[in-house]
Amino acid sequence: MNKIIHLGRLLPLSPEMKLFELVDGYPQLLSIFSRLEISFPFGDISIEELCQREGRDAELFIMLCNMHLAPDYRPAEDSLRHEMLKDVVAYLRASHRYYTGYMLPHVANHLERVLEHCDSVSQRALRSFYDDYVRFLAAHFEEEERNIFATIDSIEEQADASFAMLEAPHGDIDDRTNDIASLVIKSLPERVPTPLRCSMLDHIYMLRDDLRRHSDLEMLLLRPLVAKYKKSLKR
Amino acid sequence: MKRFRVAIVEPSAIVAEGLESMLSRYAEYEIVYNVRSLSEYQSQRASDPDVVLLALQYAHEDVGQATKIGIQTAIADSDTLRQFQATVSIYSSADELAKILREALDSPADTNFSDSHELSERERDVLVLVAKGYTTKEIATELFISPHTVISHRKNIVHKTGIRSVAGLTVYAVLNKLIDSEQL
Incomplete structure (x- = not known):
């Protein structure tokens, strides 16, 4: 379950979201892909599937995306592990x-x-x-x-x-x-x-x-x- | 001990003399002008004092680099009050008055900037010395002004140029031909 609290505008990012939708909707996140050296093409996979493939934490990946997109975003204390x-x-x-x-x-x-x-x-x-x-x-x-x-x-x-x-x-x-x-x-x-x-x-x-x-x-x-x-x- | 130079610009002689009398109890303040109008102040002023106590009717007037403090003798609207770094009331005690001045002088005007984004001649002088690596104290000595006034000039320079670092101000001075890069 996504426990992320959104302040300011809503950012409807979820583990089920398709990666293409993420990039297409928020191209400014491409620099994260570059930093994490995520390999393209990724076809029609979701955030969760990508994270499984790359051995990453999907919740953390979404947090990073949210922090890049919204300066006033604060991850909820209980979502940090x-x-x-x-x-x-x-x-x-x-x-x-x-x-x-x-x-x-x-x-x-x-x-x-x-x-x-x-x-x-x-x-x-x-x-x-x-x-x-x-x-x-x-x-x-x-x-x-x-x-x-x-x-x-x-x-x-x-x-x-x-x-x-x-x-x-x-x-x-x-x-x-x-x-x-x-x-x-x-x-x-x-x-x-x-x-x-x-x-x-x-x-x-x-x-x-x-x-x-x-x-x-x-x-x-x-x-x-x-x-x-x-x-x-x-x- | 550092003495701050104070100007009083107030049409009411009773109010002005009262302020001078109260401030004269504090060795840190020296009343350098006590005049009844802004035009009188401008004609007498040879150099900027550290602080100007100013009647609210002159709220929108520029008093150069001095800290601008309003003398509130009546209820005033917020736009008028915003033009001052602080205000003193005719009901203030001597201690309150001294405290308000001290606090205002400790944090020179952030809201008292001129609308112009052109550096004044004095600001250019300060900028050149900053670029040459002079400290605030050294600039004050070089230009025969108080360190507080130097700080105020520096704040205005930062506000007008949008540049905060000494290195950035140095480049600004070079690009604007205020200084020859060979002098650095």
Whole structure:
């Protein structure tokens, strides 16, 4: 039974839903397929059948979809099972790879096309700013993998481990991502063609929103699951 | 001890003198202007004070970078009150008055932004120094203004540019030719 509570608009996702309907109705979820390396074609199978085929938890898969679709979605406390923890960590790791291996280079490609219309001083300044941003994100991901995910990997041996970093706000990431958008909107020269500028903005906002969902996943899924897992170990 | 420069712009001499008398009990406040009209204030003003206590009739007037506090002498509508960061009542005690000013100065105006998204000359000066890596204190010393005023300028810069990080502001300064990248 689907125990998910929906806040805001209703998202009628269920294990019986056909995968095609899911993708067709919510194409923005394709990035999840990419992260989970779900192989196509999948014919006429349902979410539940896909999850059985891939050895995934269907309830967790639906939660991930809902969290990506609705920023105000909150998984119900009693729908979280501590067995989901390792899968959530695997998903977050896959997301890190997705950002560093796909999304950030993709935005960089757009940036290079935009920079062709800027003078050399602006090119240097913007390129250097973006490179710093990528390094900043990479360092953040590495720190999470080292201090949080690696600790979760061996949580059975260290039930009292601290996960203080999970409490750390991600405001810096959001600010820096917004800064790129502000520079593109307000300061790039007029001669940058509007379609190029808009396409770059599309990707920056997509990245920003995805990073926000990523942070929500850590706060609303990972954190309570860690607490549940630690509690289960102490029993 | 940091002293905040206060301007009082209030048509009623009784109210204005009362406010000055009450604030003079606190060493942290220095009354630099006490005038009966906004035009008088504008003609006398050589530099922005930290805070302006302003009659509600001037609610929609711009007082530059100073924290804008309304002097409520009568019932006012919410649109008028929204123009101020805080309001003081003619029934406020001296302690209440000092507390309201202190709280307003601790959290410089978020709602007191000018409608213009163009940076003022002073904001550009601050932005250039931020881009060069100066701290708030160093900028205050360089420009002969208070750190509070620098903070207020920085908030306005962030509001107008939409950019929060120092690195982003530096790029903004370069792209807008406010600074030569060689200077960085």
